[in-house]
Amino acid sequence: MGGSGRDSSLIPENERQQVHINIARLLYQYALNNNILEKSLFDLANQFNKAIELICSPLEIKQVIEINYLAAKKAFESAAYSSSYNYLSFAKRLLKNEHFKVNYSVTFETLLLLCKVNCILNKYDESDELYSMLLKYKHTSLDHARVLLVK
Numbered sequence: 001m002g003g004s005g006r007d008s009s010l011i012p013e014n015e016r017q018q019v020h021i022n023i024a025r026l027l028y029q030y031a032l033n034n035n036i037l038e039k040s041l042f043d044l045a046n047q048f049n050k051a052i053e054l055i056c057s058p059l060e061i062k063q064v065i066e067i068n069y070l071a072a073k074k075a076f077e078s079a080a081y082s083s084s085y086n087y088l089s090f091a092k093r094l095l096k097n098e099h100f101k102v103n104y105s106v107t108f109e110t111l112l113l114l115c116k117v118n119c120i121l122n123k124y125d126e127s128d129e130l131y132s133m134l135l136k137y138k139h140t141s142l143d144h145a146r147v148l149l150v151k
Contacts, residue, residue, distance in 0.1 A: 021051035028063070038070075045071040049090045062103055065091045069110040076113060081120050088114040100137040108134065108143060115150045127151075 011019055024047035031040040048055065048064045055064050072087035091110045099107040111130050118127040134147045 017051040017054050020047050021054045024048040041067060041071040041074055045087050052090060061094050065094050066106050069106055072113060081117055085117045085121060088117060104139060
């Protein structure tokens, strides 16, 4: 056991997700109140993702999708493609088709970035469904062209 205070094995298995969601919610409020959201993206995403089954309110789902997208984008820009893929995969788990109506930009950008990462990581099969979805729900001809460029 390390002295880092991060040994979650000390927390009973059935309580871990609740602990992670509580930490994530507190950290999110702290980051917003102190204008440090950008610096906290990875910590926020990691905490929320460890409790993903407990995220069910539409507002929190929207926030967690956006946090994962921003963390994935930051990882992608640093060439940390596997990390980017992980964050995007968590975001995709929360995404529903109606998100194209209520949060188009983040939904579209999340799935498009996932297609790019899939290409880099040679996960081409995982992108076929995403291309179809992006083309179906695209709003503009520019978005159409952006999907075709990645494809």
